[in-house]
Amino acid sequence: MPLVNHLKEFRAKISVNQQEMGQLTGVSRQTISQIERGDYSPSVALALKIAKVFGVTVEDIFEYEEDEV
Amino acid sequence: MSQEVKKTIKKDDRKAIPIFFVILFVSMIAGGVIGFCVGMLREGIDVKFADMLNRFIVKALPYGLYGVIAMVAIVVIIACKKSRREFYVWDGEDEEVLNKIEMRLGYALWMVSLHTIFNFFVFSASICTGLLDRVHGDKWMEMIIILGGFILGTAAVTIEQQKLVNLEKEMNPEKSGSVYDVKFQKKWMDSCDEAEKYQIYQCAYKAYKDTNSLCLILWVFCTISGMYFDFGLMPTIIITLVWGTMITSYTLESIHMSKKN
Numbered sequence: 001m002p003l004v005n006h007l008k009e010f011r012a013k014i015s016v017n018q019q020e021m022g023q024l025t026g027v028s029r030q031t032i033s034q035i036e037r038g039d040y041s042p043s044v045a046l047a048l049k050i051a052k053v054f055g056v057t058v059e060d061i062f063e064y065e066e067d068e069v
Numbered sequence: 070m071s072q073e074v075k076k077t078i079k080k081d082d083r084k085a086i087p088i089f090f091v092i093l094f095v096s097m098i099a100g101g102v103i104g105f106c107v108g109m110l111r112e113g114i115d116v117k118f119a120d121m122l123n124r125f126i127v128k129a130l131p132y133g134l135y136g137v138i139a140m141v142a143i144v145v146i147i148a149c150k151k152s153r154r155e156f157y158v159w160d161g162e163d164e165e166v167l168n169k170i171e172m173r174l175g176y177a178l179w180m181v182s183l184h185t186i187f188n189f190f191v192f193s194a195s196i197c198t199g200l201l202d203r204v205h206g207d208k209w210m211e212m213i214i215i216l217g218g219f220i221l222g223t224a225a226v227t228i229e230q231q232k233l234v235n236l237e238k239e240m241n242p243e244k245s246g247s248v249y250d251v252k253f254q255k256k257w258m259d260s261c262d263e264a265e266k267y268q269i270y271q272c273a274y275k276a277y278k279d280t281n282s283l284c285l286i287l288w289v290f291c292t293i294s295g296m297y298f299d300f301g302l303m304p305t306i307i308i309t310l311v312w313g314t315m316i317t318s319y320t321l322e323s324i325h326m327s328k329k330n
Contacts, residue, residue, distance in 0.1 A: 017161045028241055030171070031264035033164055040264045 004063040008036045010054045025049045103293055126194055131211065134191045134218040138225050141184045145229045148177040149236055156240055170240070174233055181229045188222035191215070277319060284312040 011021055011032075018036075019029040027046065034040035035050075042050065042062075051058045152170045159166050195215045231248045238244045246256035261269065291304045
């Protein structure tokens, strides 16, 4: 998947676990876990909510890497 | 449609068609050979196998039912107790612990679902093999054993599902819905977030694909076995109904969603 995320690092900075992160963003612990593992790409709305929790932009947390042709 | 797109479509078809015809040809030959062999077997052998199978099912099923009830209950009790204990001592950091618990509960729920289907199967098999017709002499006991097993099994799976779902709700407080509510599936789905819904859709599509393949295999089995076991047209009709309903439901919903978008 070409989406790279730094969600775990940002989460560690503010010392919240996945369950607390889920509560802050209105999703389940499993969703946060899947996003961190790269198994799921969040919707625009969810990505914006996550960025708002950390007070950063979406691009700070999620990077899009083009697949090599 | 551009010429390039049309060329790509034709190229994909040209690549796949030879293999498609080879599979079709091999399937025809295999079907013909198997059908011929079954026909020959039917001429030469007494149909004792079907009788033996029938008698085994009739004798073993009622007792097997109670064994399955006990086994599934034990598994669910252990799964719930262990999961609850691990959840309440969880330090809130180690995600592997929760992942293990979720997996354990998932397998337990799978066993309960299979038990439900088995329960229905045993009841139907009892009726079809005439077990429940024997209402005279000492055969009352058999009828009580089977009916009692069915009722006990139904109660057991309902309670087991309730325990598992309630534990999920303890671990994930955002989830809602009671298994006793007729709208449980809708309420549970509404309480799922985007990733959970996406996962459900992926699983549903896999189930659709697998059932599609299974219907084809069952159709082949019923067509060939019908010559040997002589069980009439009913199995083929049922497979056709299930297959047709599945395809129609999927396609119509797909059309409906295209219109909405």
